[in-house]
Amino acid sequence: MKLISTDFHTYYRPSLCELRVYLKQQPEVKAAPAGPYEQVLRRLGARHEQAHLETFPEFINLAAFPSQERIKQTIQAVHNRIAVLYQPFLRANIKLKGIFCEIWGEPDFMLAVNDGYVIRDVKISRRIDEKEHPEIKCQLQTYGWLYEQTFGRPPFRLEVYNGAGKLEKVPYDNGQAALAILAAITELRQMRAEPYSPIGWTKCAGCGFREYCWPRAQKKQDIALVAGVDQGLARGLHNDDINTISQFVEAFDETRLANYQRTWGNRTQRVGKAAAGIMLNARAMVDNKEILIQKPELPECANYVMFDLEGLPPQLNELQKIYLWGMQVFGPRQGEFQAATAGFGEDGDRQAWEDFLAKAQAIFQAYGDIPFVHWHHYEKTNLKMYIERYGDPTGIAERVLRNLLDLLPVTRQSLALPLSSYSLKEVEKHVGYKRKLKEYGGEWSMAKYIEAVETEDEKQRQAVMSEILDYNREDLEATWAVLQWLRAKTGK
Numbered sequence: 001m002k003l004i005s006t007d008f009h010t011y012y013r014p015s016l017c018e019l020r021v022y023l024k025q026q027p028e029v030k031a032a033p034a035g036p037y038e039q040v041l042r043r044l045g046a047r048h049e050q051a052h053l054e055t056f057p058e059f060i061n062l063a064a065f066p067s068q069e070r071i072k073q074t075i076q077a078v079h080n081r082i083a084v085l086y087q088p089f090l091r092a093n094i095k096l097k098g099i100f101c102e103i104w105g106e107p108d109f110m111l112a113v114n115d116g117y118v119i120r121d122v123k124i125s126r127r128i129d130e131k132e133h134p135e136i137k138c139q140l141q142t143y144g145w146l147y148e149q150t151f152g153r154p155p156f157r158l159e160v161y162n163g164a165g166k167l168e169k170v171p172y173d174n175g176q177a178a179l180a181i182l183a184a185i186t187e188l189r190q191m192r193a194e195p196y197s198p199i200g201w202t203k204c205a206g207c208g209f210r211e212y213c214w215p216r217a218q219k220k221q222d223i224a225l226v227a228g229v230d231q232g233l234a235r236g237l238h239n240d241d242i243n244t245i246s247q248f249v250e251a252f253d254e255t256r257l258a259n260y261q262r263t264w265g266n267r268t269q270r271v272g273k274a275a276a277g278i279m280l281n282a283r284a285m286v287d288n289k290e291i292l293i294q295k296p297e298l299p300e301c302a303n304y305v306m307f308d309l310e311g312l313p314p315q316l317n318e319l320q321k322i323y324l325w326g327m328q329v330f331g332p333r334q335g336e337f338q339a340a341t342a343g344f345g346e347d348g349d350r351q352a353w354e355d356f357l358a359k360a361q362a363i364f365q366a367y368g369d370i371p372f373v374h375w376h377h378y379e380k381t382n383l384k385m386y387i388e389r390y391g392d393p394t395g396i397a398e399r400v401l402r403n404l405l406d407l408l409p410v411t412r413q414s415l416a417l418p419l420s421s422y423s424l425k426e427v428e429k430h431v432g433y434k435r436k437l438k439e440y441g442g443e444w445s446m447a448k449y450i451e452a453v454e455t456e457d458e459k460q461r462q463a464v465m466s467e468i469l470d471y472n473r474e475d476l477e478a479t480w481a482v483l484q485w486l487r488a489k490t491g492k
């Protein structure tokens with residue numbers, strides 16, 4: 001069996017999933033092509049690697065050789081003490097789980113130091129920790145092991161040149177952890193029947209097999225579809241032969257579920273307080289109708305500001321950056337859609353913040369102490385971060401913070417919905433809101449923004465920014481649709 005370093009990527013990205021490894025082996029199952037966000041990451045990654053390569057005045061590039069010749073050239077170059085090898089190639093054999101395996105590795109660089117070599121990979125990620133990028137550590141560990149198998153001694157050092165332009169050391173453990181994962185991958189590839197791996201809203205987002213796994217889970221009414229059922233609980237129930245939502249509601253009540261022990265990290269833990277919500281969500285799904293838990297608690301106002309931010313994670317920008325602060329007043333005195341957008345110059349981030357504060361101030365002046373309605377904690381977290389970053393001299397941001405109204409907890413506490421997720425995109429569909437845009441989503445918007453940043457063509461930039469603004473406007477309309485639906489349930 002041939003194992004290559006990108007097998008770690010299949011196993012770990014975008015989330016750890018054994019099923020993905022198995023499905024990738026099945027010729028009849030096709031993964032969806034990379035989406036726009038993934039493509040942007042790849043493009044930025046290639047550019048980052050190229051920029052790093054250009055810092056070496058001299059190197060030998062082994063990328064163009066066929067694999068057999070590339071291995072020979074790599075060994076030769078090391079014996080000749082060539083200072084910088086770009087795209088070397090290493091290979092070694094090992095028996096894993098009783099199977100003869102050939103392991104291939106293609107580090108980005110091997111750099112001569114003292115009497116050994118440093119193995120270096122270049123990655124766009126700004127943080128290479130175990131939690132966020134276990135696949136990167138595994139790749140480097142495998143290169144280290146391959147180097148040791150080839151040259152009879154360990155590499156001088158393993159390291160990553162990260163997206164922030166810093167070198168991060170990866171400790172070498174003789175390849176033990178990486179080989180254990182490769183052994184698991186070997187086993188998964190050999191399986192005759194598909195392994196059970198529960199679907200999950202966050203877990204499956206961005207996975208190429210989503211269009212394969214979700215319709216099947218829906219058809220089977222898999223227990224993992226119920227909002228609140230985590231991976232450990234779904235696996236535990238599966239092991240106890242409870243696979244469908246109907247089986248679950250028949251076998252469990254709140255007390256039994258609360259005492260149920262499911263896997264939680266490296267230990268087991270009772271489901272506890274979450275049981276009540278899970279039981280109601282499961283019941284709502286079986287009956288395919290919402291269940292009112294309590295009347296939604298909402299402040300009574302004539303008008304409300306819908307508020308939604310679009311931002312880049314620190315992985316894609318030096319700073320975690322909000323590139324669009326979108327707002328619109330809805331109600332009897334509806335206002336215009338307003339957006340503060342980050343300009344493309346050096347001071348664009350600060351200017352957008354100041355523009356947002358000015359727009360928010362104008363809204364307070366026109367409407368008084370109006371609620372700023374949003375979905376989930378992203379807006380709150382980022383407001384606090386920007387107050388720290390640039391200050392809030394007139395107290396407007398603090399006032400927005402005080403007036404925030406997060407509709408997600410209000411919805412969760414008041415209604416059990418026949419949905420797998422309480423994301424805005426799912427709840428808005430449930431309340432009947434229909435988007436006009438065909439392409440949308442947070443990752444789509446990030447990819448578009450990067451396109452706008454990169455283009456030199458001002459006309460194209462304006463067109464792209466206008467698409468992002470349209471998407472944000474629809475997010476605000478969707479939030480308003482959900483608010484109206486919740487208000488109708490208050491009975492006032």
Ligand code: SF4
Pocket residue numbers: 015017018019020023197198199200203204207208209210211213214
């Ligand atoms: S869609 Fe979900 S369950 Fe299916 S392979 Fe991907 S991560 Fe695994």
